[in-house]
Structures are given as C-alpha cells and as structure tokens.
Amino acid sequence: MKCVLTIAGSDSSGGAGIQADLKTMTCLGVFGMSAVTALTAQNTTGVRDVLEATPEFVGEQLDCVFEDIRPQAVKIGMVSSAPIIRAIGAKLRQYEAENIVVDPVMVATSGSALMQGSALTALMEELFPLAAVITPNIPEAERLCGFAIETGEDMLRAAETIGKTLPGAVLVKGGHRTDCADDLLWQKGQASWFRAPRVDNPNNHGSGCTLSSAIASFLALGEDLPGAVEKAKAYITAAMEARLDLGRGSGPLWHNYAIPEGGQVGGKGDRT
Numbered sequence: 014m015k016c017v018l019t020i021a022g023s024d025s026s027g028g029a030g031i032q033a034d035l036k037t038m039t040c041l042g043v044f045g046m047s048a049v050t051a052l053t054a055q056n057t058t059g060v061r062d063v064l065e066a067t068p069e070f071v072g073e074q075l076d077c078v079f080e081d082i083r084p085q086a087v088k089i090g091m092v093s094s095a096p097i098i099r100a101i102g103a104k105l106r107q108y109e110a111e112n113i114v115v116d117p118v119m120v121a122t123s124g125s126a127l128m129q130g131s132a133l134t135a136l137m138e139e140l141f142p143l144a145a146v147i148t149p150n151i152p153e154a155e156r157l158c159g160f161a162i163e164t165g166e167d168m169l170r171a172a173e174t175i176g177k178t179l180p181g182a183v184l185v186k187g188g189h190r191t192d193c194a195d196d197l198l199w200q201k202g203q204a205s206w207f208r209a210p211r212v213d214n215p216n217n218h219g220s221g222c223t224l225s226s227a228i229a230s231f232l233a234l235g236e237d238l239p240g241a242v243e244k245a246k247a248y249i250t251a252a253m254e255a256r257l258d259l260g261r262g263s264g265p266l267w268h269n270y271a272i273p274e275g276g277q278v279g280g281k282g283d284r285t
C-alpha cells in the first residue's frame with residue numbers, strides 16, 4: 014500500500030482542504046493520512062472563521078505520522094502562518110520526506126485570505142526548496158512572478174520566472190482563465206502543456222486541493238512528475254464533468270465519480 018500525507022486545513026463543508034485531499038487519495042487507491050494546520054468554518058459560499066493549530070501541535074502530528082507510517086508523498090495546502098511553516102519545514106527536513114507537492118494556497122476563490130501576508134516569505138524560503146513541484150493558480154503565480162497573467166504566453170513567462178528560483182518544478186494552473194483550462198508544467202527548463210477544454214461547471218470549490226493531492230498520489234504510485242500531472246489532470250477533469258451540484262455557492266467536485274451509485278459495498282441494492 015502506498016501512503017500519502019496531506020498537511021493542510023480542514024474545510025467543514027468537505028469540498029476543499031484535508032477533506033478533499035483524503036477523498037482524492039482514497040479514490041486513487043492510496044492510503045491517506047493528515048496533519049491539520051487549521052480548522053476553517055466554511056461552506057460553498059465562503060470562509061467564516063479560522064482557528065489555527067499551534068506550530069508545536071502541527072509538529073507533533075508530523076512526528077506521529079513519520080515515526081510510524083512513512084508516506085511516499087506529501088501534499089502541503091493551507092499553511093497560514095510563518096511559525097507553522099517553519100515547524101513543517103524542520104520536520105520534513107528531519108524525516109527527509111520525498112515527493113513533496115506544495116499548493117501555495119493564499120486566498121480562497123470566495124475571496125477569503127487563507128494565509129497571513131507575512132507567511133509568504135517563509136513559504137518561499139522554507140517549503141519551496143523542498144518541493145518536487147509547486148502548483149500556484151493564476152493569482153498566486155502573479156504574486157510570485159510580479160506581473161499579470163492573461164494568456165498562454167504570460168503563463169509561460171511566469172512559469173519560467175518562478176521556475177528559475179526553484180530546485181524543483183512549477184505547475185501554473187489555468188483554472189482561472191476563461192478560454193481554456195490548460196495547465197503548464199515547467200521542469201528543468203522545459204515547458205509541457207496539459208490541455209483540457211473548460212468544463213462548463215461553476216462548482217469548482219477545492220479544485221486546486223484535489224489536483225495537488227492527485228499529483229502526490231500518482232507520485233507515490235511511482236509515476237514520474239509529467240505522468241503524475243497528466244493522470245491528475247484527467248482525474249480532476251472527470252470529477253468536474255460529473256457535475257455534482259451541492260450548496261448555495263460554488264459547490265464541491267464529485268471525487269467519487271467512478272464509484273457506482275450506492276457505493277461499492279453495503280449501499281443501495283446490496284440486499285436485493
């Protein structure tokens with residue numbers, strides 16, 4: 014069994030954060046584990062409140078995981094403060110964690126800040142150097158490269174600018190474009206496009222969390238980075254095409270789209 018750890022925040026509505034990560038990992042056939050950095054009170058309409066874990070408690074969760082069940086990949090999502098980021102960086106270095114995917118979550122699509130302004134420098138200094146790949150969306154990539162991104166050419170320039178500062182790769186996600194949903198991987202000076210038509214579905218809450226967890230899962234399963242991104246992209250496109258429609262705002266994806274209605278065991282129709 015391959016094991017994957019998510020270090021992220023909890024989303025009470027189940028569409029993003031730890032909950033999206035564990036659903037993704039389960040659906041992709043790996044054993045998911047978690048270290049919770051913060052509790053959020055949120056739903057499909059937005060984030061109402063955030064309660065951070067202490068850096069010490071985040072560190073304790075990481076000790077418990079690494080001392081017992083070593084993950085073959087790690088996904089990092091919402092890490093809201095510099096002390097939490099530094100605690101995570103120290104533990105990941107101590108345990109020589111591998112296949113680290115960093116989703117630099119800054120602001121939820123609903124507009125709520127999920128990272129303190131002062132934490133970005135810590136994220137860049139402590140966690141980016143450990144990452145096999147970082148996965149900014151367009152607003153996050155704009156913050157990292159310092160210019161506006163509108164076209165594929167802009168994405169290429171941004172990936173190159175950000176990629177030059179990293180030992181690992183960068184995947185600039187195209188979910189915030191209006192003409193397509195193409196993502197761009199920049200690895201060792203080479204660009205590869207992962208193209209997909211835009212799915213006409215306003216319910217995309219947790220799409221970045223889902224994609225980064227899927228990449229980590231496929232890395233744990235032995236794919237190389239381009240292979241992991243290709244398979245993760247196919248998974249998220251299908252989860253979006255399944256068109257789940259829950260909640261009053263931007264609803265969650267249907268992570269379980271490949272599981273038959275009623276579930277695999279004990280579900281509807283089991284006793285007929």
Ligand SMILES: Nc1ncnc2c1ncn2[C@@H]1O[C@H](COP(=O)(O)OP(=O)(O)O)[C@@H](O)[C@H]1O
Pocket residue numbers: 122149150151186187188189194195196209210211212213214217219220221222224246249250253
């Ligand atoms: N409407 C859409 N149709 C197809 N793919 C999408 C759509 N919206 C987002 N995606 C994909 O979902 C993934 C997450 O991207 P994005 O929404 O940009 O991230 P975030 O949730 O961090 O803002 C990317 O692979 C992106 O291309």
Ligand SMILES: Cc1ncc(COP(=O)(O)OP(=O)(O)O)c(N)n1
Pocket residue numbers: 021022023024029030031053090091118120121122123127217218219220221222223
């Ligand atoms: C707890 C928590 N973590 C991350 C997010 C952001 O999710 P993401 O998939 O990056 O994007 P949106 O859902 O905001 O489109 C979150 N909302 N909550």
